[in-house]
Amino acid sequence: MSAHIETNTGVDNRKFAMWTMIGSECFLFGTLITNYMINRNRAVAGPTGPDVFNIDLTTLSTFDLLMSSVAMALAVYYCKQKKLRAMQWSLATVVVAGAIFLGFQYYEFNHFVHEGLSLSTNIFGSSFYLLTGCHGAHVAVGVMLISTLLIKSLIKGESWFNDDVVEILGLYWHFVDVIWIIIFTVVYLFVYV
Amino acid sequence: MAQEEHGAHAGVPLYAVFAVILSVITASEWAIFRFREPWGVSTPMLVGSLAVMSLVKFFMVVGWYMHLRYDPKMLKFVFLFSFLMISGTAAGLLMLMMHV
Numbered sequence: 001m002s003a004h005i006e007t008n009t010g011v012d013n014r015k016f017a018m019w020t021m022i023g024s025e026c027f028l029f030g031t032l033i034t035n036y037m038i039n040r041n042r043a044v045a046g047p048t049g050p051d052v053f054n055i056d057l058t059t060l061s062t063f064d065l066l067m068s069s070v071a072m073a074l075a076v077y078y079c080k081q082k083k084l085r086a087m088q089w090s091l092a093t094v095v096v097a098g099a100i101f102l103g104f105q106y107y108e109f110n111h112f113v114h115e116g117l118s119l120s121t122n123i124f125g126s127s128f129y130l131l132t133g134c135h136g137a138h139v140a141v142g143v144m145l146i147s148t149l150l151i152k153s154l155i156k157g158e159s160w161f162n163d164d165v166v167e168i169l170g171l172y173w174h175f176v177d178v179i180w181i182i183i184f185t186v187v188y189l190f191v192y193v
Numbered sequence: 194m195a196q197e198e199h200g201a202h203a204g205v206p207l208y209a210v211f212a213v214i215l216s217v218i219t220a221s222e223w224a225i226f227r228f229r230e231p232w233g234v235s236t237p238m239l240v241g242s243l244a245v246m247s248l249v250k251f252f253m254v255v256g257w258y259m260h261l262r263y264d265p266k267m268l269k270f271v272f273l274f275s276f277l278m279i280s281g282t283a284a285g286l287l288m289l290m291m292h293v
Contacts, residue, residue: 011265019268023275030279037283038290059223066219066250070212073258077204167260174259178251185247189226193240 018168022175025138029179032134033186036127043122049191052115054108061104062184065139068097069177072146072170079166084158087166091150094173098143105136128187135183138176145169203257211257218246 007013040049075090109129112118119129146169153160222243225232229239256262261269 009265009267011267016268016271019271023271026272026275027279030283034283034286037287055223055226059219063216063219066215067212069254069258070208070215073208073211074205077208171259174254178254178259181247181250181254185222185243189222189243190240193236 012164014164014168015171018171022171025175025179029131029135029182032127032131033182036131036187039123039127041124043124046121046125047112047115047117048122048124049128049187052112052117053188053191054111055188055191057104057108058184058188061101061108062180064097064104065101065177065180068094068101069174071097072173076163076167076170079161079163082161084153084161088150088153091146091153091166095143095147095150098139098146098173101139102136102143105132105139109133131187132183135176135179138179142169142173142176146173203260207257211253215250215253218250222246 007016009016071090071093075087075094078087078090109132112125117125117128119125149166149169225234225239225242228234234242255272261272
């Protein structure tokens with residue numbers, strides 16, 4: 001277990017850094033979501049959201065990502081409780097759920113391209129792929145980071161209980177989930193608004 | 194740390210309850226969207242209900258799963274300042290651009 005380092009803010013520097021990064025990511029995704037909302041009805045040619053979206057499938061992928069967040073919260077809890085196996089199972093669940101989400105996104109993008117909506121088809125496609133692709137990239141990074149954590153804990157076993165690192169990575173993963181909660185509503189469910 | 198104090202209270206039952214609530218809200222969002230016409234849901238009602246449900250999920254994940262509810266004020270400030278600032282900027286931009 002890592003020792004808590006005393007800081008003059010009273011907050012772990014790494015945790016503070018993660019929250020600061022999350023704050024800056026709010027600006028990134030806020031800008032991308034605003035860009036999408038401004039441009040989504042300005043396409044002059046090609047398919048747009050109502051022509052291609054499959055809300056049933058996207059609801060499933062949303063549910064998948066929400067459950068991955070539950071597993072991540074459990075991983076942090078089990079790490080603090082020093083329950084190695086339970087933590088590893090929780091982390092593995094997060095990795096699998098994240099990979100499934102990426103699979104959904106790959107399928108969705110592939111389907112949209114076959115329907116004639118690519119990045120360069122129209123301004124709807126450009127802003128949609130930019131937003132959801134950027135989110136997907138964040139999920140991919142999260143899956144890689146959590147996989148690394150899982151492998152490290154599998155190799156080191158009981159001697160590895162770094163609850164600070166698990167908690168900080170958990171913050172990142174939950175943030176990715178929070179952004180999807182907004183995207184699901186604004187991009188998919190508001191498609192006819 | 195406040196986080197550690199919180200660790201003693203939050204546990205599997207709490208996270209399980211939250212998982213059920215998040216699932217029910219997501220299912221409700223899907224149902225309202227899917228059956229908006231047979232149920233006679235007007236556009237303002239659709240937007241309002243979906244926005245409220247989305248916000249509830251947002252604050253549940255941020256408050257409890259990300260533990261911001263139990264974190265020091267400084268961390269709350271870092272997140273809420275950024276979130277409110279970009280929300281205000283987005284609202285301003287949308288109001289400007291919707292009529293262009």
